[in-house]
Amino acid sequence: EPLLSEKDLTRITIGSEDDGNGDDGEATDSPLPDDLTRDALELPELSEPELARHYTRLSQMIYGIDSGPYPLGSCTMKYNPKFTEDVAALPSAAVHPDRSEASVQGTLELLYRLQDYLGRIGGMDAVTLQPPAGAAGEFVGIRVAAAYHEHNGEGHRDEVIVPESAHGTNFASAALGGYNVVSLPSDDEGRVDLEALEAALSENTAALMLTNPNTLGLFERDIAEIADMVHDVGGLLYYDGANLNALLGRARPGDMGFDVMHYNVHKTFATPHGGGGPGAGPVGVVEKLAPFLPAPRVRERSEPSQSGEPVYERFDPEHTIGKVHGFDGNWLVLIKTFAYIARLGDDGLADASASAVLNANYLAEQLDYDIPYGPFHHEFVASAGEQDAADVAKRMLDYGVHPPTTKWPEIVPEALMTEPTEVESKDTLDRLAAAFNAVADEDNDTLEAAPERTTARRIDQTSAARNPRLSWQALSDDS
Amino acid sequence: EPLLSEKDLTRITIGSEDDGNGDDGEATDSPLPDDLTRDALELPELSEPELARHYTRLSQMIYGIDSGPYPLGSCTMKYNPKFTEDVAALPSAAVHPDRSEASVQGTLELLYRLQDYLGRIGGMDAVTLQPPAGAAGEFVGIRVAAAYHEHNGEGHRDEVIVPESAHGTNFASAALGGYNVVSLPSDDEGRVDLEALEAALSENTAALMLTNPNTLGLFERDIAEIADMVHDVGGLLYYDGANLNALLGRARPGDMGFDVMHYNVHKTFATPHGGGGPGAGPVGVVEKLAPFLPAPRVRERSEPSQSGEPVYERFDPEHTIGKVHGFDGNWLVLIKTFAYIARLGDDGLADASASAVLNANYLAEQLDYDIPYGPFHHEFVASAGEQDAADVAKRMLDYGVHPPTTKWPEIVPEALMTEPTEVESKDTLDRLAAAFNAVADEDNDTLEAAPERTTARRIDQTSAARNPRLSWQALSDDS
Amino acid sequence: MRGIERRDRSRPPLVMHGSHTTGSPYAPHTAEDRTAMLEAVDAETVEELFDIPAAVRFDGQFDIDARTERETRRLVRSVLGQNDDRTELLGRGHYGYYIPSLVDHLADRSEFLTSYTQYQPEISQGFLQALFEYQSLLVELTGLEIANCSIYDAATALGEAATLADRVRNTSGHRVLVPERMREERKSTLENYVAGTDLVVETYPVDDGNVDLAGLEAAVDEDVVMVYAENPTVRGTIEEQLGAIGDLAADVGAFFALGSDPIALSLLERPADVGADVVVGDASVLGLPTSYGMGLGLFATKEDYLRQVPGRLVGVSEDATDRRAFTLTLQTREQHIRRERATSNICTNQAWVALRTAIHAAVLGPSGMVNLAKRAVTRAEALAERVDDIVGVQAPVHDRRHFREFVAHVDQPASAVAEDLERLGFAVHVVGDHEIQLCVAGVPDEELDRFVEALEEVAR
Amino acid sequence: MRGIERRDRSRPPLVMHGSHTTGSPYAPHTAEDRTAMLEAVDAETVEELFDIPAAVRFDGQFDIDARTERETRRLVRSVLGQNDDRTELLGRGHYGYYIPSLVDHLADRSEFLTSYTQYQPEISQGFLQALFEYQSLLVELTGLEIANCSIYDAATALGEAATLADRVRNTSGHRVLVPERMREERKSTLENYVAGTDLVVETYPVDDGNVDLAGLEAAVDEDVVMVYAENPTVRGTIEEQLGAIGDLAADVGAFFALGSDPIALSLLERPADVGADVVVGDASVLGLPTSYGMGLGLFATKEDYLRQVPGRLVGVSEDATDRRAFTLTLQTREQHIRRERATSNICTNQAWVALRTAIHAAVLGPSGMVNLAKRAVTRAEALAERVDDIVGVQAPVHDRRHFREFVAHVDQPASAVAEDLERLGFAVHVVGDHEIQLCVAGVPDEELDRFVEALEEVAR
Known part of the structure; x- marks a missing residue:
């Protein structure tokens, strides 16, 4: 299929006065003086039938989950239920992020209930839905850990331990958070080497990031001991949610001793990957880390409305790290996540x-x-x-x-x-x-x-x- | 792609008591006595992901208008604007045909306005939207002609003249209406042979069915004379709307002397053909034939509502031929037709x-x-x-x-x-x-x-x- | 790699007369293209290409405003927005079952939606297979060997059944018998279909909702060409003597035409087992949401009548490499080949709706279809019991088993009850001076609860 | 031809514990399949396959009810139905332009929606080409040579710009300068992105909406790594001295990062012409409807920084038969290869939104994009003029040219005005004690007329 630009390129010249020179393409009268505008814009100008065919043909050159099996380890490509697209397309979902709380109670309730669902599923006490992808969730986890240590006067902790078999984002997110990354070898059986972990842990340890089951699909059987070891040196235990689809209803990160985790909603809750994104990477934490989560979160107000209905409101956690997204994350993806969980139960x-x-x-x-x-x-x-x-x-x-x-x-x-x-x-x-x-x-x-x-x-x-x-x-x- | 039945066939046995015999497939408790029910139902039982792939793959084995050019003469395959699908899917369009007039004013107004649009475009005085396809429209035209002649005491007219180059439906619709079909040869230039027409016309002529331009794409230049000849023997002139896309804004069947016509909405107004249908074949007629149209049509009530808004109502034409569809035709197709016309103007x-x-x-x-x-x-x-x-x-x-x-x-x-x-x-x-x-x-x-x-x-x-x-x-x- | 050229892509309209200033948004010609094309055909203007005598030329305007896509969407939304939102307990041949989301997503794929009839089967295998599977679904549901790809709706399918009976019955008969209680619209459509034949439509009596067998027996004679019955009936009752009706028809060599639909057929007696020669009805009860009566004419019959069947048929064949392939077949029955001797005038049909119905049935599977049918019985009868407890209401009126809907007697005038219910947000049928008809299809339980409360309020 | 076998397709859930009675509707296993599969893996139950120590096993319930598809749709509809329907005159970084129907219909094709990142380019050419075309769109709009496939949104793109500046500037500097008036959320996100570096975020003053050039000059020194400005500004004013800002940054070897969006860039000064080193912003102003702040991070920069760019890049190459082919390239910058030395931690991005944006831009074409931008100026300024005529309102507050939105002074307390407007069906920003901000993007003229009337009513 030719490029759009090979089908057409039309140059529109922009000027406050039409110079009448048609050779240079179409001219357009500008409402602004020339020094505030560009000179021209040159892009393909094609009709709807031509575009329909262009993109239909492009789509026919793509293998999707509806084409056949997609067994990408760790990437978890599962079927995306069609109905979740319909609910995300509801006109009532199309609200601006700066709307008053009173006028978007529906949106706030959905976010509140999704926070709650995810907390139960992960065994976590508090959840933020703001991170727009798994890696963004990791970064939030790292930032929350940093803020927690700082708050406790332990700002000196400058190391994050990551198993060598971990997802590349773990390393990169820790590094983006300013940490030195300590790489941890596996033992002969493909799991965390406890001796190596012992050696790596120190008073400088801010956190250990783990996936469980790990990238070999193996459950870290020593997880309770690992948690104790990390906590003993004052570190936090981070759960990479990429493999949570293996554990639903069988084990919860919170119960295993993890302090903070992210959820990859397209890996666990069937939101479509869209050829690269958008995703969502909500982060759950235990109670002691809740005050550091990004702002705002959503809670139920203590006083219901006059009619007795619950009222939802935004609030900033006490020691919040602030924002990691310009607004509140990938809302349309969060709707699909909520719908999937509510469907399956x-x-x-x-x-x-x-x-x-x-x-x-x-x-x-x-x-x-x-x-x-x-x-x-x-x-x-x-x-x-x-x-x-x-x-x-x-x-x-x-x-x-x-x-x-x-x-x-x-x-x-x-x-x-x-x-x-x-x-x-x-x-x-x-x-x-x-x-x-x-x-x-x-x-x-x-x-x-x-x-x-x-x-x-x-x-x-x-x-x-x-x-x-x-x-x-x-x-x-x-x- | 294998057939659904090659992927699975599951037999559900139906009985008022479960006979506990699992060999025969699943048994189901019936709320009805056995003599009112069938014994079993055997069909494919597949999951949503399997079905999504089945039909996605089937779709990939079809050439559609979004795949490339589709130059089917007389079948008029044109691009179908996507937005018309959206308006046909509006929840407010999903109403039952037995709803009270007062509660479906939106539907009635749309039908009324579409009747009006089509009347203007065809130069016709009255329009019915009931026929669910072009051939059904032809049949309505034939039935209306028959009722008209009958009403005038001319029930003896038993011939419909059809040019030999006409669409097969013309012959079949006339035959279904009980007429003898008189086939009319073309002249050397591919148009109606006036001498042959003269010979074919008689006091038994009920109607002449014409396409204009004809199936060779030629305009019947003698249309005014043809109309006079047909009218002179007391016959009616029928316009097959299959080729109306050639004439929009240049000529109207009503102005050419046609008494009755059908519109093929997918040929002229870009509704999708759907691999065979559904279509819609509205019929327009001149004033004298209006009393014979199918029931009901829609009109504006002479007294508006208390707030001054127009009120729409159904009515049965005085000498209506009755119904040609169980309800009011292919409503979802009519919405798309209306939207297309309103878009183009x-x-x-x-x-x-x-x-x-x-x-x-x-x-x-x-x-x-x-x-x-x-x-x-x-x-x-x-x-x-x-x-x-x-x-x-x-x-x-x-x-x-x-x-x-x-x-x-x-x-x-x-x-x-x-x-x-x-x-x-x-x-x-x-x-x-x-x-x-x-x-x-x-x-x-x-x-x-x-x-x-x-x-x-x-x-x-x-x-x-x-x-x-x-x-x-x-x-x-x-x- | 193709070079990139700059072109003038402005699109002045081709139209010349009047105040035209914009063209079709779906015609892609640029001014440059237009010039080149006109030059190629040796014309100065497009108008020259129209070979229309001045006497019949149209120089006026339709006076229809052009709109942007957004404006058009707003227009339709605003017009249709005048439809009141009501919980519909309406049925009588058109039903609003829940349509699984998958149906829309798959059927809306443009290859399905925008393709033409499969006259070139080599590039239409996917649609042909889907229609073949639809035919197979109906074969299983009816037990008859042949099902076509669709007729417009239940009423027109009934009309086609009568003309089929007329063609294949070797009697000189001309009477078509239909129950005295059926939708008038279906009967009227049937009458139009047989208007060009010698057939006449007559009614036979009904007893407490169902066929009055004795009355039917009295009406049947050698002059009868077809007997039509419905199961369930228009009032929702389930026929108990279908086999006997079939026998009565068979005895005089008449066709037995049975009206039903895919959900009812999932549970009720199989037409082949009661002697049906043809089954008609509305198959879009699966596949289409409530759509103001738009339908899908189900048409199935016996193998004996194969070459007299109306409408399109998909069959299996082989391609040049001996692989299985699907194709439209037996087209010599159809109007585009046989013209006035065709088995029907039908051309455009409801193929895309048939696709939707096939997908919906596949989503349900046989267990889901049977369950849906069972719920049609249990929920209707449960609602009848509940409204029967209301002061001023007796239900069901007919002492029969019910499917999906039933008639209730109201002490108040039925039209007043219906109007009051409408004010409370519910739409019901008025089917007698003191009779309303209630249908549970597609109505959630919570809504039925609210309805019972509303009826309590207005019925006393 | 495959034979047709009868199988037991019932689907009892695999789940054993608690009261589980139903399984995932999206797991296709039949009981028969399950038995065969368990046998193949030599297990009695699925639970045996879970290698989880008892101590950390979860034996509880989430207490989340399962629902049918229809019930789930009703649930979401009912929850979201609590959102009030308002005409939104809201902007400040998130806009609700009309999205042509074609965008949904094409982008929703499941091949686009359900595919993964294009790590196997041979079966992903269509998506790669679409992303390549998206990159090209941004190259034309910005005049910079490199655009990536997307960052999450405008705020995170700004964060990535700062870390890029930190990597490529050869200064020891650590100050990032941003205008004192910008969305606080963007600034806060930027602060989180630089929290792991030596960078600090500082503000420079603003003069009547636009950059206070003298104030900026005073703030700029050799320690500055990046200067960020927006055009249009958060209050909708159009910057008049972008070139001078670029010069100030260039003079000290600092990055000039410009925040904008594709519609503004269609008309306003081209970033390359004013010395921008990087352009960030929200590209989903085309392609996405109002969606509670969901966005598409635009990220374009100069060729010089190619190997330091964050995020995915699609490039052209050739396949084994020398035909042109598209592929993700320069992946050694990315986290899955370079781990902690990657240019960013981003993995999942907003690719599908980029597709939507590319389609929307293609539907508009350059003429449509320029027109949309011109209307952003003319309609905003026209509305400002109209509300300025209202007693108790003065607009615009800033004596500048405006794009899409502007700030109005209200004599009444702004929060009271906003609340009153909300009751009348309109949502506006409160940006000061007596300042409201109004945006015309996507609001039809009729609605603006109604708004002016409403403001007249509440502002006096």
């Missing part, structure tokens, strides 16, 4: 985890690839062995399925990190396993030549990075 | 016809195929000459475009009846012409082997008709 959420774990175990059982660590929960990491994991992924595309996450965590050589989620049927898992196993039998030449059956064949990453062309203007300069 | 409608005619003429100019008749308006009929027109169509699929209507009208050998509509850009027309011309250069072997690049290759029609398998149950019997 206790039983549905617990069943989602059970099915996700069963699916991962069943799929693993069918694979010819070696899976070095276990027992795993909702995801597992197979090893491509002599094959290059990235090539394996490219070849799987030829079998009409989306490949797993590859090459990570490094603890497994040529990692194939696989998470089918609860939404795949046995038939689909069998088909997916067949694709894995077909590729496992193929030689490296075949893998390197893959993919063959996709819209685009293997794309040259080196050329893209060496000679960055990041806009159609850059292409035009080329020619 | 006079200028937009006139421009649509102008662009449609320009597009047809421009496209024709680019083609290597012979076009025997002209000057044409919104559509033209080329001849594939030595090639088989149906094969030409199959081969065009390989060039990624939808082919024209073929093999009809028979007056042109191996007809390629082509109508680009106003929504195609010059670029698209050039691309379409290139496809036509590429096929024109190819040999018959290539054409007969086509299509090669489609989801399904050439499909065997003979086998389908000789051994009809019209359900998955029929397939199951096979095996």
Whole structure:
């Protein structure tokens, strides 16, 4: 499909007086003096039918969750219930963030109830919905931890410990928060090495960030001891919610000793990923950290309305770190989160985890690839062995399925990190396993030549990075 | 994509008592005695994610107007503005047909205003919106004509004259109305042969059905004379609205002497065709036929409401033929029709016809195929000459475009009846012409082997008709 | 890589006369394109291309204002906004069941919504398969071997049934028998459909809601071409003697046409088991929300009548590589081929609604469909019991089992009760001087609770 | 042809403990599947697969009720239905422009909505191209060479701009200067973003809405890392001396960060022409309806800083057959590769909103965008003139040109005026004891007429 700019580029010149020179494109009378305006704007000018076709065709060159399985380990691509789109599109949801509290009681109630839902699910005492993504949630957690330590006169704590197998965002969020990142090796079984942890912990420890189950899908069995160790040196325990879909109804971060956590709503509560976002990364904390959460949160007012209805209000936590988003986060995503939880309830959420774990175990059982660590929960990491994991992924595309996450965590050589989620049927898992196993039998030449059956064949990453062309203007300069 | 039934079939047995026999599928307690119920129901039982993928994949095996040009002559496939879907989905549109007039003033006003719009556009005095499709509109026209003649003591008129190049529905609708169909040959120039018409007309003529421009895209220049001839023998002149998109703002059936007409809303007013329907076929008539229209129509009450607002009411025309639909037609389609007309207004409608005619003429100019008749308006009929027109169509699929209507009208050998509509850009027309011309250069072997690049290759029609398998149950019997 | 050119993309309208200043927003021509195209066709203006004699040229205006998309949306919203919001306990052939969100999201995909009839099956396999699955759904529900892709609605399907009976019955008969209680609109539509034939429509008596079997027997003779009955009936009662009705028709060689719908058919007697020759009705009871009577004509019949069936049929065939493929078939029955000898004049049908119905049925699955049908019985009968407890109301009027709806007697004039209910936010049918009809389809329990309270208030 | 088998498709939940009786409606397992799968993994129950020590096992309930889809929709509708319907004359960084219907219909196609980040570009070309086109749109609007695929919103984009400045400026400086009048929320977000660095945020004075150039000059020294200004300003005034601000920053080697949005950029001075090093702001002013502050962080900068840019970038490359292809590029800047040395911690961004913005911009075209911007000036200034005629109101407060919004002085207490307006159906900002701020974006003319009447009523 040609670029929009290859279909048309029209230059509109802007001036307070029409110079009558049509050669330069269309001129427009400006209400402002020329020194306050730009000279021209040059963009594609196309009709609705042309645009409908352009974007329809683009959509046909995308694999989505409605196309087939999407077993991206740690990324948790699950089916997005369609009805949540409808409720997010309700006209009553379209309110401005500066509306008075009295006039947006519906919005405030939904936010309040979602805070409450998430607190129960995570075992947390207080929740903020403001962070617009998981990484933003991590950053809030780090900032809250910093503010807590500072408040307690322990501003000297300057280290955050992160397992080497953790998500890249953990490192980056801690660093953005100004912390030195202490990397923690895994033990032979793929879990936190307690001796190494002991060695890493000190009076400078601000927090330990953990995912549980970890990125190998393994539950950190020593979590209670880990929590004690961290708390003993005065540190806080942070839960990365990326893998919460494995535990719903079986275990709660709060009960395990975590002090602060974020929720990835698209990973756990089925909001669509939208090709990269928007997401939402609410943060839950235990009581002692609640005063530091971002402002505002929502609470029920102690006095109900005259008619006895509850009244909701915004409030700033006592020692709030302030804002991490210009307004109150990704509202439309939060509506979908609320609707998903309200639809499934206790039983549905617990069943989602059970099915996700069963699916991962069943799929693993069918694979010819070696899976070095276990027992795993909702995801597992197979090893491509002599094959290059990235090539394996490219070849799987030829079998009409989306490949797993590859090459990570490094603890497994040529990692194939696989998470089918609860939404795949046995038939689909069998088909997916067949694709894995077909590729496992193929030689490296075949893998390197893959993919063959996709819209685009293997794309040259080196050329893209060496000679960055990041806009159609850059292409035009080329020619 | 497998059939739903190949993914699952579950048998639910129905009984007032559960016989506890799980082998036979799920049993269900019935609230009714067994002699009032069926024994079982066996259908696919699949989950939402499975169904989302099933129908998403099916959709990916369909060429729609958002995929590319669709130059089906006489079928008028034009772009469907997306916003009309939104207004048809308004919750306030979802009312039951048996609601009281006072409580559905919105619906009645919309119907009233659409009747009025259509009357102005067609030059007609009264309009019914009840017919759910063009052919249903033809049937209404025929029934109205019959009732009119009957009312005037001329029930003996038993012939309807139809040009041989007319749409098949004209013949069928007249026959369904009980008329003998008199077929009228074309003259050498592709228009109504006045001598033949003279010969066909008689005291038994109930009506002459005409399309103008006709199916060759030619305007019937003698329309005024034709109208006089028909009226002179006491017949009525019927306008088939299929080609009205050629005339908007340039000529009106009412002004040409037509007494009754139908409108094809998807051909003229951009409602989507939906893979076959639903459509709507409103019928307009001159004053003398208004008393015979189907019941109910909508009118403004002579006394407004207390607040001075107009009040709308249903009424039965004095000599109404009664009903031709169980309720009031395809309401959701009528909303889209109203919205389209209200969006375009006079200028937009006139421009649509102008662009449609320009597009047809421009496209024709680019083609290597012979076009025997002209000057044409919104559509033209080329001849594939030595090639088989149906094969030409199959081969065009390989060039990624939808082919024209073929093999009809028979007056042109191996007809390629082509109508680009106003929504195609010059670029698209050039691309379409290139496809036509590429096929024109190819040999018959290539054409007969086509299509090669489609989801399904050439499909065997003979086998389908000789051994009809019209359900998955029929397939199951096979095996 | 294509070069990037700068073009004048202004879009002056092609229209010349009057005060026209804007064109169709859906016609993409630029001024530059227009000039080039006119040059190519050797014309100065587009008007030259119109070969219309001056005598019949239209020089006026429609006087219809053009609007922006936003203004048009506001206009429609404002017009339709005058519809009062009511809880509808309305049925009698049109029902407002909840439509799962998935139905809209899938059916609204533009490939489904914007494609044409599948005359080029090679690029329409997806829609053909969906329609084939729809046909299969009806085959299972009716037990008959053949179902078409759709007729407009229940009334027109009934009309087509009568003309089918007329074609295939080898009698000289001309009487079509229908129950004395049915929607007048259906009967009137049927009368129009048979107006061009020798058939006449006559009624047979009804006994306490259902068919009066003795009365029907008295009406049936060798001159009868078709007997039509409905299950459930227009008043919501469930027929108890369908087999006997079928026998009466069969005895004289007449067609037995049964009116029903997919939800009722999920639980009630299977038409094939009671001798039905054809089943008609409104299939959009699944798939369409309340839509002012828009429907989907269900049409199923026996294999014997295959080549006389009206409407489109999707069949299975093979493509050139011997893979299974779907196609419209037996098109020689249709008007575009057989013209005045076609089995019907139908062309455009309700295909997209059939798609919606198929998706809705698939979402429910057989268990969901049977459950919905069971609830139609239990909820209707429970409501009848509750309103029967209200002073001034007796229900149900008919001593029958009920499906989805029932008639209640009110001591007050029915029209007054209905008006009072309307003021309280409820819409009900008035079906007699002292009879209202109540339907539970799609009405949530909380609303039924509120309704019972409202009826208590107005019925005394 | 596959045979048709009959299977037990009942779906008892996998869940064992407590009173669980239903499962996830989005998990497709049948009882038969579950049995087979458990057998395959050699487990009796699913619970065995959970390797969780008893001490940290959760045996309680969340006490969250399950609901049907319909009930859930009713719940959300009923909760949100408590929001009062108001005509919003609200702006200050979040705007409610009309979104063309095409945007929803295209962006809601499930391939766009339900796909993941394009880490497998070979099956994601369509989304990558759309994002590439979005980047190109911003390049044209800003005149800067590089635009990323999105940051969360205007405030977080500003935070990222400061950390970018900190990385690329070769000074030892640590001061970030922002105007004393800006949204406090943006400033607070910026402060959190720089909390882990040596940077401090300080304000510079404002003169009658715009930058006080002399005051800024006095504040700027070699210790300054970044100067931030907005155009239009938070009070809707149009900056007149952007070039001079850029010069002040350049003189000390500081970054000039400009806050704006795509509509303003369609008409107002081009950032590249006034020396901007980075442009931030909310791009969802096109593409998103009013959505309680949800946004799309616009982030564009100079080519010089390419390898220090935060967030995802789509570039052009070639595939194995030398055809043009799109791919995420320069990923070594990102957290999943460079971890704690990444240019930002951002991972999930606002890609789908960027798609919507790109589509909305394409629907408008350059002529539509410029027109929308011109109307932002003319309509705001026209409204200011009209309300200035009202007794008790003077507007605009600032003697500047205005874009989209302006501040009006009211003789009555502003909060009382706002409350009275709310009762009449209008929402406005209170920005001072006697100051209200009014925004025309997305408000139809008829509503503005009604508003003027309402203000007349309450302002006297």
